[in-house]
Amino acid sequence: xxxxxxxxxxxxxxxxxxxxxxxxxxxxxxxxxxxxxxxxxxxxxxxxxxxxxxxxxxxxxxxxxxxxxxxxxxxxxxxxxxxxxxxxxxxxxxxxxxxxxxxxxxxxxxxxxxxxxxxxxxxxxxxxxxxxxxxxxxxxxxxxxxxxxxxxxxxxxxxxxxxxxxxxxxxxxxxxxxxxxxxxxxxxxxxxxxxxxxxxxxxxxxxxxxxxxxxxxxxxxxxxxxxxxxxxxxxxxxxxxxxxxxxxxxxxxxxxxxxxxxxxxxxxxxxxxxxxxxxxxxxxxxxxxxxxxxxxxxxxxxxxxxxxxxxxxxxxxxxxxxxxxxxxxxxxxxxxxxxxxxxxxxxxxxxxxxxxxxxxxxxxxxxxxxxxxxxxxxxxxxxxxxxxxxxxxxxxxxxxxx
Amino acid sequence: xxxxxxxxxxxxxxxxxxxxxxxxxxxxxxxxxxxxxxxxxxxxxxxxxxxxxxxxxxxxxxxxxxxxxxxxxxxxxxxxxxxxxxxxxxxxxxxxxxxxxxxxxxxxxxxxxxxxxxxxxxxxxxxxxxxxxxxxxxxxxxxxxxxxxxxxxxxxxxxxxxxxxxxxxxxxxxxxxxxxxxx
Numbered sequence: 001x002x003x004x005x006x007x008x009x010x011x012x013x014x015x016x017x018x019x020x021x022x023x024x025x026x027x028x029x030x031x032x033x034x035x036x037x038x039x040x041x042x043x044x045x046x047x048x049x050x051x052x053x054x055x056x057x058x059x060x061x062x063x064x065x066x067x068x069x070x071x072x073x074x075x076x077x078x079x080x081x082x083x084x085x086x087x088x089x090x091x092x093x094x095x096x097x098x099x100x101x102x103x104x105x106x107x108x109x110x111x112x113x114x115x116x117x118x119x120x121x122x123x124x125x126x127x128x129x130x131x132x133x134x135x136x137x138x139x140x141x142x143x144x145x146x147x148x149x150x151x152x153x154x155x156x157x158x159x160x161x162x163x164x165x166x167x168x169x170x171x172x173x174x175x176x177x178x179x180x181x182x183x184x185x186x187x188x189x190x191x192x193x194x195x196x197x198x199x200x201x202x203x204x205x206x207x208x209x210x211x212x213x214x215x216x217x218x219x220x221x222x223x224x225x226x227x228x229x230x231x232x233x234x235x236x237x238x239x240x241x242x243x244x245x246x247x248x249x250x251x252x253x254x255x256x257x258x259x260x261x262x263x264x265x266x267x268x269x270x271x272x273x274x275x276x277x278x279x280x281x282x283x284x285x286x287x288x289x290x291x292x293x294x295x296x297x298x299x300x301x302x303x304x305x306x307x308x309x310x311x312x313x314x315x316x317x318x319x320x321x322x323x324x325x326x327x328x329x330x331x332x333x334x335x336x337x338x339x340x341x342x343x344x345x346x347x348x349x350x351x352x353x354x355x356x357x358x359x360x361x362x363x364x365x366x367x368x369x370x371x372x373x374x375x376x377x378x379x380x381x382x383x384x385x386x387x388x389x390x391x392x393x394x395x396x397x398x399x400x401x402x
Numbered sequence: 403x404x405x406x407x408x409x410x411x412x413x414x415x416x417x418x419x420x421x422x423x424x425x426x427x428x429x430x431x432x433x434x435x436x437x438x439x440x441x442x443x444x445x446x447x448x449x450x451x452x453x454x455x456x457x458x459x460x461x462x463x464x465x466x467x468x469x470x471x472x473x474x475x476x477x478x479x480x481x482x483x484x485x486x487x488x489x490x491x492x493x494x495x496x497x498x499x500x501x502x503x504x505x506x507x508x509x510x511x512x513x514x515x516x517x518x519x520x521x522x523x524x525x526x527x528x529x530x531x532x533x534x535x536x537x538x539x540x541x542x543x544x545x546x547x548x549x550x551x552x553x554x555x556x557x558x559x560x561x562x563x564x565x566x567x568x569x570x571x572x573x574x575x576x577x578x579x580x581x582x583x584x585x
Contacts, residue, residue, distance in 0.1 A: 007562040011547065014565070018544070040569045043576075046517035047541035053519055055433045055447045063451035064425055068418070071458040075416050103490075 006033055013037055014044050131171050132229075133182040169201055176233045183238070187224045190217060198237070200225055205237045215242025407466055414461050421461075424471075425454055431472060431543060432479050438526040438538055439483050441495075443519075449486060453479045473553045480531065495527035517576070525575035532556075533568035540565060 010033075013026040023041045027034045055063075124143055127136035144164050151157040168186040175182055188201025198205040200223060217223065222243040227235045409427070412420035432453050437446035456478050464474055526534055535554060539545045540561075547558045554561065 007559075007566055010566055011562045014540075039573060040566060043517075043569050043573050044541060047522075047537065050517055050519065050522065050542070052430070052542070053434050053437055053443065053523075054430060055443075055450060059447035059451070060429060063429060063447070063454055064422070066451050067421070067425060067454040067458055070455040071418065071421050074459055074461075 006036065009033060010037060010040055013041055017041055017044055018048060131174050131178070131180070132184050133175065133180050169203060172203055172227075172229070172235065175229050176235065179229075179231055179233045181229055181231055183226065183228055184235075185224065185226045187222065187243070190219050190221050190223055193217070193219060203235060205235050207237050211237045212239045213242070214240070217242050407471075410461070410464065410466065410471055413458075414464070421458060424457070428472060428475055429454065432475050434542060435476055435479050435535075435538060436483060438523060438534060439480075439531075440486065441523045441527045443523065445486070449479070449482050453482050456482070468552075469555060470549070470553050473555070476535070476553070521576060521579060524579045525572055528575040528578075529568060529571050532564055533571050536561065536564050536568040537572055 009030050013030070016026050017023060023038070023045055026041060027037055030037055123136065123139055127134075127139040127143070130136040130140045144160075148157055148160050148164070151160055165187050168184075169188060172184045172186050175184060186200075186203070188203065190198060190200055191202070192199040196207045198207060203225075205225060205227060215223075217240065224241045224243060225237055226239040227237045230236055409420045409423050413424055429450060433446055433450040436449050436453070437443045440446060440449070453475065457475065460478075464471070526537070529537065532554060536550060539550045539553060540547075545553075547561050550556075551558045551561045554564075556564065
């Protein structure tokens with residue numbers, strides 16, 4: 001008998017055993033194959049008598065919930081794509097642990113990462129409208145700083161900074177309207193100076209005896225202001241840091257053609273002073289006439305000063321003393337000399353450092369920053385020279401916050 | 403077995419009740435397929451849940467072309483098992499080589515065996531996928547030859563031959579497992 005006949009016989013016998021017939025009856029009907037049939041049919045009978053293997057009710061319910069969660073998520077594409085995964089991961093935490101410890105650790109780590117990402121997104125979203133004094137305000141600022149730091153393109157970074165500066169001013173106006181007594185900080189251009197009332201980018205600033213001003217202030221200059229919002233909504237300036245030279249229409253602040261000097265910052269050139277000691281100039285309406293150390297200096301292309309220590313008498317003459325009086329009369333700023341003044345600043349600084357003991361002690365207001373190479377002098381001196389140097393380096397110029 | 407085509411169409415249209423009905427219909431079958439493939443009933447529960455999550459996510463891609471829905475689920479379940487082995491960096495069980503299978507054994511070899519779930523679970527992973535499915539579908543799920551043939555995409559004659567080979571391989575695996583059992 002051919003093999004297919006055996007397979008057919010076996011199949012027939014299997015069916016008979018499934019229907020409850022005795023194994024011996026089948027073997028008796030096919031004595032030729034009884035040996036082979038007996039072996040297969042015995043096993044068949046064992047298999048048929050085995051009860052069905054079933055999953056536990058808890059596993060059935062868990063599986064059902066997971067499936068329905070996935071189903072609902074797939075039905076609604078607008079739902080957050082990761083939601084299913086998150087719920088699935090959370091549900092899986094209650095499932096039987098995997099045999100390997102590393103798997104469990106990885107699972108917990110994955111859950112932690114997912115939870116942190118969700119919470120982080122939530123906190124960032126919630127902090128978007130935070131104002132100074134709010135709990136989430138530091139989160140908002142940190143996020144902004146991170147965005148600026150992570151932006152590689154210079155123009156994009158500059159645009160981002162401008163956007164955030166405007167946001168700071170809007171926040172100040174908001175807390176003023178709320179009359180929330182908080183300390184705020186913002187940057188802007190000085191628009192008017194009228195005794196104790198200054199206007200910085202539309203924000204009225206009250207100057208008090210306690211106000212500290214770093215650098216020489218005049219209309220058109222960029223400043224960073226730290227101020228206290230009072231209960232009546234007014235803004236009392238606590239500290240003003242001047243960033244750059246006045247922005248004069250028609251002039252451009254370009255980089256020097258020669259590399260700027262990289263002389264070391266002058267020790268003791270603390271230009272921070274109390275506003276009350278500032279001589280005012282009634283004719284111009286500015287509180288402080290600006291000495292222009294380089295106004296008489298030739299604006300020729302001067303190479304980077306070499307540290308020869310050669311004294312320059314003219315520079316020495318222009319160094320003001322600690323009480324705010326210059327050894328020479330301060331010169332009003334000349335609009336057309338803006339660029340040349342920037343160019344020649346470093347040389348004046350270096351000369352001043354080496355030749356004038358008075359200057360190293362406290363050259364108020366006019367001490368030009370040698371370069372922007374030292375961060376330690378950022379609060380002490382913020383002058384056009386620093387601006388020019390940064391431009392020459394090809395980096396952003398004058399919007400660096402203190 | 404139900405003709406799941408209507409249920410599947412309704413589920414594809416977003417009917418939750420149809421999806422629930424598919425789950426009720428097939429989850430135990432998928433569970434047993436996985437349990438006998440990997441030999442671990444508890445782990446099979448987890449993997450079965452994954453299969454049905456995958457099912458609802460991919461339901462839109464399913465097209466009925468004459469092959470039963472269960473065959474599609476078995477493919478997903480098979481992939482799920484493979485993924486499990488890959489994640490755990492474990493090797494799947496090697497099927498018994500054909501030459502090792504004794505097709506004319508002594509009936510005494512199996513008559514004294516008291517088949518239990520544990521023994522079957524230990525032996526089944528040593529079968530090929532087709533052999534395992536024949537045992538599962540015909541002797542455990544109780545399907546007839548035409549239904550098994552449809553799932554395996556074989557002829558009924560091929561299923562009959564496969565049935566004999568599957569029983570022989572299972573018997574061999576059971577005997578070998580018994581020999582490895584501690585006395």
